[in-house]
Amino acid sequence: MNTQKQLLAALAGFAAAALAAPAAAQDAATVAFLMPDQASTRYEEHDFPGFKTAMSELCPDCTVIYQNANADVSLQQQQFNSVIAQGAKIIVLDPVDSSAAAALVQIARSQDVKVIAYDRPIPDVPADYYVSFDNQGIGNAIAQSLVDHLKDAGVPDGAGVLQINGSPTDAAAGLIRDGIDSALDSSQFKTLAEYDTPDWAPPKAQEWAAGQITRFGNEITGIVAANDGTAGGAIAALKAAGVDPVPPVTGNDATIAALQLIISGDQYNTISKPSEVVARAAAEVTAAFLKGETPDAKTTLYDTPSELFVPAVVTQENIKAEIFDKGIQAPEDVCTGEYAAACRDLGILN
Known part of the structure; x- marks a missing residue:
């Protein structure tokens, strides 16, 4: 009888340990x-600061x-392999190359590691989850706004x-x-030329835009740039060419x-995202x-369970409400030097 009690006690101990294991695994x-x-x-x-703060909670x-x-695609693959070797059980991955990332997802699967695609999707092999803003919606919104x-x-x-x-x-x-295509193709305006910017590099966008300014001159009535870096490159090219006024970008x-x-x-505009x-969403999925x-x-996007957030278009008309009143940026960090007077004109500074 004592032996039976000891066996039952042992089994109860194993069960308790098994139940505790997932929590311990999460904690560490x-x-x-x-x-x-x-x-x-x-x-x-x-x-990263946003993810780290959320994970600490x-x-x-x-x-x-x-x-x-x-x-660097090769460097990202090395980093991916390295964090698995360090015992990572969840990898939040914003891929350099979305196609090449398919192989990384397959490596993770073989190691029982979860992959959360972040910002950029991985179309060829579904990740375990995808979190991002609605990128197609972003393209349509900035182009339609223009x-x-x-x-x-x-x-x-x-x-x-x-x-x-x-x-x-x-x-x-x-x-x-x-x-962008969906908005421009249905508009009354024509696309003079189009460019895919390697690595999103602003200098490459600037170089291409400079060539198009030489080619088309004052035929350019607006520029749809896909992010602020490429927009900045285009604006620099316009200013270097002496274009005045600068068309909306x-x-x-x-x-x-x-x-x-x-x-x-x-x-002219940007996207507040x-x-x-x-x-934080990535951290919640990780947890x-x-x-x-x-x-x-x-x-669901690319057969991957997803959460896509809807961003806001920002122009001079709503920059105070969307950026400063919501605390996304502080006036003292943006309205510096030469921008102070314009900030006062827009009511951002008193």
């Missing part, structure tokens, strides 16, 4: 946050590894615009391009530099996976 888990490039400052300034004892591949502005300004039908897309290896850039990301260009009147929003749960899918 290692997760990785792998970002694609340093062309944009957002990853170090917003995405959701899993205080988790170890978070951060790596940036600096637009189309409406040109129409309101009395720009004649048939006038020409340039289209500067993002990196050809970035599936999110392809979605943004599709959104779109953007995306609401970087401080872009907000300053909007305030000064050199850039606080990276911390997506970073759910660590608990052995299946995160709720708000939608």
Whole structure:
């Protein structure tokens, strides 16, 4: 009888240990946050800090590894393999090359590691989850905003615009391009020329835009640029060529530099999409996976359960309400030096 009691006690102990194991695994888990490039400052300034802060709340004892591949596909693969070797059970991946990332997802599957695609989708092999802003919606919104502005300004039908897309290896850039196309193709304006910017590099966008300015001159009545970096490159090319006034240029990301260009009147719009929003969502999905749960899918993209956030278009008309009144940026960080007077004119500064 004593032997039976001892056996039952032992089994109860094993059961308790088994139940405790997932919680212990979560408490001590290692997760990785792998970002694609340093062309944009957002990853170090917003995405990673947002993810780390959220993870510190959701899993205080988790170890978070951060790596940036600096637009190098091979380096990102090395980093991916390295964090698996360090015991990462969840990898949040913003791929340098969306096609090449398919192989990384397959590697993770073979190691029982979850992959959360972040910002840029992985079309060829479904990740375990995808979190992002609605990239196709972003493309449509910035282009439609420009189309409406040109129409309101009395720009004649048939006038020409340039289209500067993002990196050809970035599936999110392809979605943004599709959104831009949907707005421009249904508009009364024509696309003079179009460019896919390698690595989203602003100098490459600037170089291409300079060539188009020489080619088309004052036929260019607007430029749809897929993000603030390529917009800044286009604006620099226009200014270097002595174009005055600068035609309206779109953007995306609401970087401080872009907000300053909007305030000064050199850039027409951008997209407010606080990276911390997506970073927190990625952290919440990570925490759910660590608990052995299946995160709720708000939608599906590329056969991947997904959550896509809807961003806001920002122009001079609503920059105070969308950026400063909501606390996304502080006036003292944006309205510096030469921008202070324009900030006062817009009511951002007293």
